[in-house]
Amino acid sequence: MTELTPRLSQLAAAHGVATEFSDWQGRHTPATAETVLAVLGALGVDADSEEAVERALADVEREPWSRVLPPVMVATEQDQVVVPVRVQQGAGFEAELVLEDGTRQVLDVVPGERGETRELGDTTVERTDLQLELGLPLGWHAVQVRTGGDTWRMPLVVTPARVELPEVLRSPEAQSWGLMTQLYAMRSSESWGTGDLADLGDAGAWAAGLGADFVLVNPLHAAEPVGEMEPSPYLPTSRRFVNPIYLRVEDVPEVAYLSAAERQLVEWHSDDAKRYLDLDMLERDAVWRVKESALRLIFPQRRSLRRSRAFQAYVEREGRGLVDFASWCAVAQEHGTSWRSWPEELQDPTSPAVEAYREQHAEEVEFHCWLQWNLDDQLARAQRDLLDSGMSLGVISDLAVGVHPEGADAWGLGDALARGVTVGAPADQYNQLGQDWSQPPWRPDKLAELGYAPYRDMVRAALRDSGGLRVDHVIGLFRLWWIPEGMKPYQGTYVRYDHEAMIGILLLEAHRAGAVVIGEDLGTVEPWVRDYLAERGVLGTSILWFERDWDGGGALLPPESYRELCLATVTTHDLPPTAGYLQGVHVDLRHRLGLLERSLEEETAEEERSRDEVLADLRQRGLLRAGAPVAEQVEALHAFLAQTPAKLVGVSVSDLAGDTRVINQPGTDEEYPNWRIPLAGPDGNPVLLEELSTWPSARSLARTVDRSPADRAR
Incomplete structure (x- = not known):
């Protein structure tokens, strides 16, 4: 078929596939028949002819009558x-x-x-x-x-009809603040080249002493166990499991059973890894090779009866999902991390060949289960330490939008993830060709047939040992932009999900964990979605630079007009740290990379105009003196957020350090070292956690967002 006939449009609507949508400027935009047919094909629907469309529509009518019960029902209490x-x-x-x-x-x-x-x-x-x-x-x-x-x-x-805020945030005036950090970049002198879970505990203890209630970390999802590790925490191999690079080797209890010679080897490995603390860029692959060697020394050591039983209980609790993940890791050690290039008999996790491989490599499979068990143990310990330090929420985890198309989840979850399409975003004012994130989306029909079990397991794992969960691109629980293979990002269309089910399950698991839920709701969002999320108790995300009265001319939104249910921050990982933003480093970077759509002069002038408007408002409010240096401007911006009714205020660790370097430049891959930048000071030199904790400037910035004990609802 070459055109969107009424019957094809009817079929698309029956499967949640949009045939038209409004773009970022509110203009009506039709999807092409080619796009709609490709997306329907990814959903297992043949619509290549008028006859096929009629058969598919008949199937839609017949399907509910061919089963005794619906595949699943999700309701509120x-x-x-x-x-x-x-x-x-x-x-x-x-x-x-x-x-x-x-x-x-x-x-x-x-x-x-x-x-x-x-x-x-x-x-x-x-x-x-x-x-x-x-x-x-x-x-x-x-x-x-x-x-x-x-x-x-x-x-x-x-x-739950609504997930309620924790007690500390329920009074009208209550507001909590916390750190936001890229854990891999926040290192101490004891780190093996990258930040780890012990560093998370130490940073949290320090921040708790300054009045912080939480630490929001980047996604800790699992990456490739061999070869080149994907640097982006938002393109993991699995969202259910964790990257073992975050383990603190010395905190694995079985270290105590090493012989003197083995202990010396571990110390040598530690010294080797710590060499990377002095470099300007992170060396994940080198660090993981050293850390993995040390962990393989520890793995065969005897375990106490208590530890053995705990390991077995963990394996039983995680079930088939853990075994499949560990099996993927084992096969990847031999055949590489792209499962599509494996021998054909190993490409299906349910095949007899995979079962045989698992039995032949039982020790390797157990090793990867053991790594996940230790990660679970150290994450739990970090959360206990933060709560014991006085935080009310502790760790807030981050859930990425999707996974790598060649990774463990894409292999283990089978057709629960769609094939032949990727997730992205339509064109907007920042990316006028759209974005392709190279991630396979959930199939809404298969999720229903599976009773949402894979989604539940992922959410449950992300919430375990956490006081909250940030859901990246939360709009993806309502609709996602699907891009057929071979097409440009702007040639995609939206596919709808059962948001009542997706949000409901998220809230059920958050309720059980006693956690807050934060939805990253920036970008193109249907107006009703934010109201729906607020009604169900989900916090939104507000970035100071983008909070404007768009219906009233675009003026800066006054602090009292911020929504209450939100995490308010000055910056985010897709923007430079605040000191860098104030100095326009992102404009210079985009110019060097050829990403500007206007001339450098025009872009610089527009950015300066926008920044000057914000700084003038701060001066008018008495938060900033004329001629103040950048450090004082950073404090004033955060003091502005402290005047909002936002329940949560986040402060980037990069801002505490005065860092200026961009963490991630959207629209680039290898052109810029995204996600490879360690925490640095204003001079660009790496800063360790012990140093940062002694800086008066960091303490001063923390004071701007910490309400006095009399005002804080602890």
Whole structure:
């Protein structure tokens, strides 16, 4: 088909595929038939001819009648749950509700409540609605129906209508502040070349002494275990598991059982890794080779009975997902990290060949399970340490949008992730050709068929041992921009997800973890989405430079007009640290890289105009004196945020250090060392955590956002 006919558009709508959308300027934009057909193909729908479209539409009509129960239902605790049951006309059935705790409740089927029918071949199928009691407990339940000698089971997920703020943030005037850091870049003299979980605990203890309530870290998701490690924490091999480069080797308990000679080897490895602390750029691959060698020395050491049981309990808890991840790591050691280039029999994680490989390399698989267990242990310890230091939230984790298309999740999750398309963003004022993030998206239909289990497991892992979770590009839980392979980013279209299910499950797991949820809602967002997230207790993200009254001419938004449910910050990882932003380093960098769409003079003038407007507002409010140096300007900007009603205020560790270098330059790959920049001071020289903690300038900046003990709702 070469055009978007009404029937093709109807089919696309049935599968959540947009045939038109509004661009960043509000202009109506149609999707092409080529794009729609490719996206439908990625969803397993053949629509290449008018006949195929008619067959696919018939399938849409027939599908719910071909199953006894829906694949899954997600509701809030306040909803009246009505479960449709479809069985052969005249056939009896029994139904029961199985609660998460194992409690069973027989569901009465009242004669006369049966409703509409459909003919499926020679069979007449009749629908009966089961109305469940109001006020079901939160949790992962199931509805079971027995008919004709078979049993059908449907997951029923009951979620909070709203996730409530922790006690410390519930009073109207309450506000907490915390650090934001790229953990790999924040190093101490004890780090093995990159920051680790012990550094996280130390930084948190220091910040808690300054009044901080949380530390927001970059995604700690797993990266490649061999070869070149992807530097971007937002393009991981798995979002469920963690990068072992963050382990502090000396904190693994089995170090105590090393022989003197083995202990000396570990110390040599440590000294070798610490050489990289003096470099201007991070050397992840070199650091991981040294750290992995040390960990492989520790792995065979005997474990106490307590530790052995804890390891076994961890493996059992994580189940098949952990085994698949560890198996991918083992195969990658031999065949490389691109699973599509593996021998064909190893490309399917459920194949007999993979099972045989797993058995033949059982020790290697166990090693990677062991690494994840130690990461789980050290993450838990870091969170305990932060809470013991006086923080009310502790670690706030970060969840990336997607995963590497050749990585462990893309292999292990099978067709739960779509093939032949990638995730990105449509054209906007900053990227007029759009963006391709090279990540396979969730298939909404497969997530439903799987009862959202892969999504739940990922969210649950991200929330474990955390006081909060930041969800990058939270709009992706509503709709994602799918780009067919071979097409340009601007040639994609949106695919919708069941946001009630996606948000509901996120809130259920956050409720159980006692955690706050922060949705990164910058960029092109449908107006109703922010209201919906606020109603359900999800905090938004507000960046000072972008907070303007766009309906009233674009003036800087006054602090009192900020929304209450948000994390307010001056900068983010896609902007320079504040000192660098004030000096226009991002404009100079984009000019050198050929990324400017206007002349350097025009861009510089526009940036200066925007910055001067903000600084003038600060002076008018008495937050900044005329002629103040950059360091005072940075403090004044943060003092501005402290006057907002925002529940959370984040301060970048880079700002505490006075760093100016860009962490990540959007629109580049190897043209700039994204995600490879260690924490540095104003002079560009690397700064270690012990040094930073002694700087009066860092303490002074922290004081600008820390409310007095009498005002802070601890």
